[in-house]
Amino acid sequence: MRNFAFGLAVLALASSANAQQAQPAPVVAPISAEQQRNVERLRNAALESDLAWDIVEGLVTDVGPRLAASEAEARAREWSAAMLRRQGFSNVRIEPFTMPFWDAVREEASIVSPSRQPMVIAALGGSAPTPEGGLEAEVIRFESLAALEAATSAQVQGRIVFIDERMTRTQDGSGYGPAVAKRGGCASRAQARGAAACIIRSVGTDTQRVAHQGGSVRQMPLGTSLPVAALSPADADVLGRLAQGGAVRVNLNIQVEVRDEAPSGNVIAEIRGRERPEEIVLLAAHLDSWDLGQGAVDDGAGVAIITAAAKLIRDLPRRPRRTIRILLAGAEENGVFGGREYGRVHGSETHVVAAESDFGAGRIYSVSTLFNEDALQYARAIQRQLAPLGVNLGNNTTGGGADVDAIRRTGAAIVDLNQDGSLYFDVHHTPNDTLDAIDPEALRQNVAAWAVFAYLVADSDWVLTPPAPPAE
Amino acid sequence: MRNFAFGLAVLALASSANAQQAQPAPVVAPISAEQQRNVERLRNAALESDLAWDIVEGLVTDVGPRLAASEAEARAREWSAAMLRRQGFSNVRIEPFTMPFWDAVREEASIVSPSRQPMVIAALGGSAPTPEGGLEAEVIRFESLAALEAATSAQVQGRIVFIDERMTRTQDGSGYGPAVAKRGGCASRAQARGAAACIIRSVGTDTQRVAHQGGSVRQMPLGTSLPVAALSPADADVLGRLAQGGAVRVNLNIQVEVRDEAPSGNVIAEIRGRERPEEIVLLAAHLDSWDLGQGAVDDGAGVAIITAAAKLIRDLPRRPRRTIRILLAGAEENGVFGGREYGRVHGSETHVVAAESDFGAGRIYSVSTLFNEDALQYARAIQRQLAPLGVNLGNNTTGGGADVDAIRRTGAAIVDLNQDGSLYFDVHHTPNDTLDAIDPEALRQNVAAWAVFAYLVADSDWVLTPPAPPAE
Numbered sequence: 029m030r031n032f033a034f035g036l037a038v039l040a041l042a043s044s045a046n047a048q049q050a051q052p053a054p055v056v057a058p059i060s061a062e063q064q065r066n067v068e069r070l071r072n073a074a075l076e077s078d079l080a081w082d083i084v085e086g087l088v089t090d091v092g093p094r095l096a097a098s099e100a101e102a103r104a105r106e107w108s109a110a111m112l113r114r115q116g117f118s119n120v121r122i123e124p125f126t127m128p129f130w131d132a133v134r135e136e137a138s139i140v141s142p143s144r145q146p147m148v149i150a151a152l153g154g155s156a157p158t159p160e161g162g163l164e165a166e167v168i169r170f171e172s173l174a175a176l177e178a179a180t181s182a183q184v185q186g187r188i189v190f191i192d193e194r195m196t197r198t199q200d201g202s203g204y205g206p207a208v209a210k211r212g213g214c215a216s217r218a219q220a221r222g223a224a225a226c227i228i229r230s231v232g233t234d235t236q237r238v239a240h241q242g243g244s245v246r247q248m249p250l251g252t253s254l255p256v257a258a259l260s261p262a263d264a265d266v267l268g269r270l271a272q273g274g275a276v277r278v279n280l281n282i283q284v285e286v287r288d289e290a291p292s293g294n295v296i297a298e299i300r301g302r303e304r305p306e307e308i309v310l311l312a313a314h315l316d317s318w319d320l321g322q323g324a325v326d327d328g329a330g331v332a333i334i335t336a337a338a339k340l341i342r343d344l345p346r347r348p349r350r351t352i353r354i355l356l357a358g359a360e361e362n363g364v365f366g367g368r369e370y371g372r373v374h375g376s377e378t379h380v381v382a383a384e385s386d387f388g389a390g391r392i393y394s395v396s397t398l399f400n401e402d403a404l405q406y407a408r409a410i411q412r413q414l415a416p417l418g419v420n421l422g423n424n425t426t427g428g429g430a431d432v433d434a435i436r437r438t439g440a441a442i443v444d445l446n447q448d449g450s451l452y453f454d455v456h457h458t459p460n461d462t463l464d465a466i467d468p469e470a471l472r473q474n475v476a477a478w479a480v481f482a483y484l485v486a487d488s489d490w491v492l493t494p495p496a497p498p499a500e
Numbered sequence: 501m502r503n504f505a506f507g508l509a510v511l512a513l514a515s516s517a518n519a520q521q522a523q524p525a526p527v528v529a530p531i532s533a534e535q536q537r538n539v540e541r542l543r544n545a546a547l548e549s550d551l552a553w554d555i556v557e558g559l560v561t562d563v564g565p566r567l568a569a570s571e572a573e574a575r576a577r578e579w580s581a582a583m584l585r586r587q588g589f590s591n592v593r594i595e596p597f598t599m600p601f602w603d604a605v606r607e608e609a610s611i612v613s614p615s616r617q618p619m620v621i622a623a624l625g626g627s628a629p630t631p632e633g634g635l636e637a638e639v640i641r642f643e644s645l646a647a648l649e650a651a652t653s654a655q656v657q658g659r660i661v662f663i664d665e666r667m668t669r670t671q672d673g674s675g676y677g678p679a680v681a682k683r684g685g686c687a688s689r690a691q692a693r694g695a696a697a698c699i700i701r702s703v704g705t706d707t708q709r710v711a712h713q714g715g716s717v718r719q720m721p722l723g724t725s726l727p728v729a730a731l732s733p734a735d736a737d738v739l740g741r742l743a744q745g746g747a748v749r750v751n752l753n754i755q756v757e758v759r760d761e762a763p764s765g766n767v768i769a770e771i772r773g774r775e776r777p778e779e780i781v782l783l784a785a786h787l788d789s790w791d792l793g794q795g796a797v798d799d800g801a802g803v804a805i806i807t808a809a810a811k812l813i814r815d816l817p818r819r820p821r822r823t824i825r826i827l828l829a830g831a832e833e834n835g836v837f838g839g840r841e842y843g844r845v846h847g848s849e850t851h852v853v854a855a856e857s858d859f860g861a862g863r864i865y866s867v868s869t870l871f872n873e874d875a876l877q878y879a880r881a882i883q884r885q886l887a888p889l890g891v892n893l894g895n896n897t898t899g900g901g902a903d904v905d906a907i908r909r910t911g912a913a914i915v916d917l918n919q920d921g922s923l924y925f926d927v928h929h930t931p932n933d934t935l936d937a938i939d940p941e942a943l944r945q946n947v948a949a950w951a952v953f954a955y956l957v958a959d960s961d962w963v964l965t966p967p968a969p970p971a972e
Contacts (some may be wrong), residue, residue: 051926066722088738089738089741089742090614090615091615091617092611092615092616092617092618092738093617093618099616100616100617103615108664139564142562143562143563143564143575144564144571144572145563145564145572146564146565147790148931235936235937236707236708236710236932237710237793237931237932237934238709238710238931239929260931262794262932262935262936264932265934265935265936266560266561266564266794269557269561270561277663292699296820319618319708320709322734458709459620459709459710459732460709460734460736462707462734463710463734463737464707464733464734465707477553
């Protein structure tokens with residue numbers, strides 16, 4: 029019986045396969061024998077290479093955290109340019125720009141009644157300062173940003189708004205959007221209702237005693253907003269229990285340093301295309317970081333992945349047809365200043381495709397695209413070469429990352445190598461964004477996938493561009 | 501063939517069991533039918549009770565961290581005494597004493613060259629202050645305390661000693677002793693060689709961006725020692741890499757508040773014995789905590805476990821024969837002041853047994869004793885009733901914990917309910933010592949084991965005491 033049943037199952041599978049074959053097979057663009065050899069060489073070399081690890085280790089050791097427009101970010105640009113020259117890239121240059129500067133020089137909070145205890149907080153980017161010594165007020169707790177939006181000024185007036193909303197852990201990072209709304213929305217909603225300040229449960233999925241940094245406003249400069257900070261999960265737990273039990277008063281002390289204009293910059297490097305040098309395959313990551321952590325995961329990993337991938341392509345017997353350009357953008361965290369500046373300066377150039385690595389170093393599990401429908405054969409060709417790395421074919425509706433957004437808006441095609449972000453928001457924007465949070469094996473898999481993708485597009489004459497630029 | 505082989509294995513097992521039965525079976529002291537009923541009632545009630553969770557949640561919510569001899573520790577005493585009265589215990593009282601006070605009011609460090617970056621540190625208990633604004637010196641790295649001991653003054657003079665020794669993760673906590681030696685030994689060894697300060701890789705098993713607090717000297721008061729601090733693992737990683745690559749300078753800024761005499765105290769509560777009230781079963785935990793965390797695991801859990809266990813015994817149809825006494829000791833972390841004070845005041849009373857819960861809330865996996873050899877039948881009787889909770893019989897050479905050490909030295913028997921400490925040193929003395937680090941189910945198992953053990957000894961006339969007090 030068992031064998032018979034097994035035979036039936038096999039027949040059913042075969043029949044199902046036949047049914048599928050009755051449909052026309054999706055077209056997969058061919059690649060040459062040389063390209064196939066190079067793809068295999070890139071995959072194998074990447075899976076044995078420590079280069080990406082060495083780059084991110086070097087960045088966090090020699091530079092450390094590098095807040096947008098800070099002196100440390102300037103050191104990171106110099107460090108990166110020297111490293112890129114050492115790796116043999118062409119046209120290595122720093123493209124400077126200026127932007128407003130914001131930093132928290134003091135961020136402290138404590139419950140003062142019903143009993144006194146300290147809390148672990150992080151001032152959010154763009155927060156206004158409190159008076160010297162802090163402000164003390166009663167807390168009003170809301171389950172969500174929506175609950176605050178439903179509140180009246182009479183309830184909120186003069187109080188510290190506390191939004192206690194939790195984030196959902198997901199593989200693809202889709203829990204971030206709903207959770208981060210309170211980070212960007214709390215200050216304005218609270219201010220409109222006359223609140224004294226706004227504090228939020230950190231936007232994160234961990235239970236560590238750290239607060240998650242992040243921008244609290246869409247656009248710098250600020251200082252016109254409220255004081256706004258994130259609490260560690262354990263402190264949000266305590267405050268939530270106390271606030272549900274009766275009146276709670278909190279002292280919040282945030283002091284900030286702001287400058288209207290400070291230097292930042294993008295770092296650029298290239299492998300010049302051998303046949304079509306004016307056609308650019310853009311690989312982007314960002315160089316700045318929040319400063320409680322080391323910026324290892326966000327986005328030292330991305331810097332290391334795209335650099336190591338490009339270096340492996342540079343080491344091939346001959347350069348690809350098209351130019352591969354590395355963009356290490358400045359000042360992403362605080363308002364995508366580097367990405368927008370790149371768009372302003374380079375938006376008129378021909379970008380065949382743009383892709384960004386800015387979601388840590390989790391394993392890549394799928395490749396999504398924003399291609400012309402006629403170009404999906406090329407998406408399939410890329411995925412076929414990524415399949416040995418465990419990469420599936422994703423959708424054709426991806427938006428790309430923040431630093432390639434300006435280039436997407438010029439009509440460029442986009443590729444997203446989707447990383448497993450299940451653990452990303454445990455350390456994102458926290459003191460725990462350190463080197464040990466990177467899995468070296470997953471990092472190598474990332475490099476392999478990026479090298480294969482970038483090489484295939486760069487060594488082709490594929491036209492990927494969607495028929496028309498997407499609406500603004 | 502398979503069945504035959506299986507039959508052989510069963511025969512072999514049976515034969516082995518017969519061989520064991522040829523030895524005289526170890527004597528297990530009998531318990532009465534009433535006691536058996538009560539044991540089962542205690543086990544079942546404990547495994548369904550939220551009382552321990554409610555106690556530790558209340559302590560961390562209403563009081564929070566409670567440094568020895570601080571105002572917060574005083575609040576913890578008042579909170580505990582009120583809670584113990586509410587639970588219906590007798591003779592609830594605070595026994596005050598005074599002791600030196602030490603607190604860090606500033607603890608900052610940064611690498612200043614070859615590049616500037618901040619580090620996460622914790623000043624260690626008893627640390628001397630640095631000059632205002634910190635001291636800056638070159639770092640000399642040692643792999644271990646032993647390596648420092650082998651160094652000369654010429655190497656160390658004027659430098660900041662950095663001991664980069666790692667701790668081994670173990671179930672029974674045996675990795676702590678070797679690892680903590682550097683915490684207690686660095687300052688004196690470094691000072692003897694003319695060092696400016698001492699910093700150590702945190703004594704812990706985690707990779708979180710937190711430093712582990714802890715005492716750096718055997719006995720307060722201090723201020724005569726060096727500035728001494730622990731680094732987070734990620735910062736020790738960076739500093740270690742830089743120090744192996746060339747000269748590294750660090751700025752260390754520790755400011756402390758010290759007072760020669762400050763108030764602490766022990767909190768005591770009892771279930772008065774119905775037949776032998778002068779014979780005491782002592783259940784101890786400590787009320788103070790280091791102050792970066794909430795003191796949930798160390799030792800809010802112990803406070804909750806012994807209190808909830810005693811409360812379940814109090815709820816039995818009749819009180820046990822002997823007195824059960826709860827000791828919530830003050831100021832354990834900073835020099836076992838409460839435990840020693842308890843010994844000074846109560847050492848002449850009859851302590852049948854003393855036991856301490858001060859290793860978090862991991863599941864109890866064995867019961868160890870320090871009994872008269874003739875009393876091992878009672879150890880077996882206890883373990884037999886703990887077996888349904890997954891508790892094995894341990895050794896008879898246990899030392900007991902710090903807060904019952906003074907009582908052990910009077911010749912009292914000791915019981916240790918050994919907890920799984922595999923994860924304990926991930927959060928021990930860190931900001932991550934928060935409520936969420938406690939597993940509610942393991943906490944209930946602890947309460948069950950403590951209730952059964954304490955009841956069995958308290959409702960007996962067992963003589964457990966070793967023949968002679970151990971040597972000092």
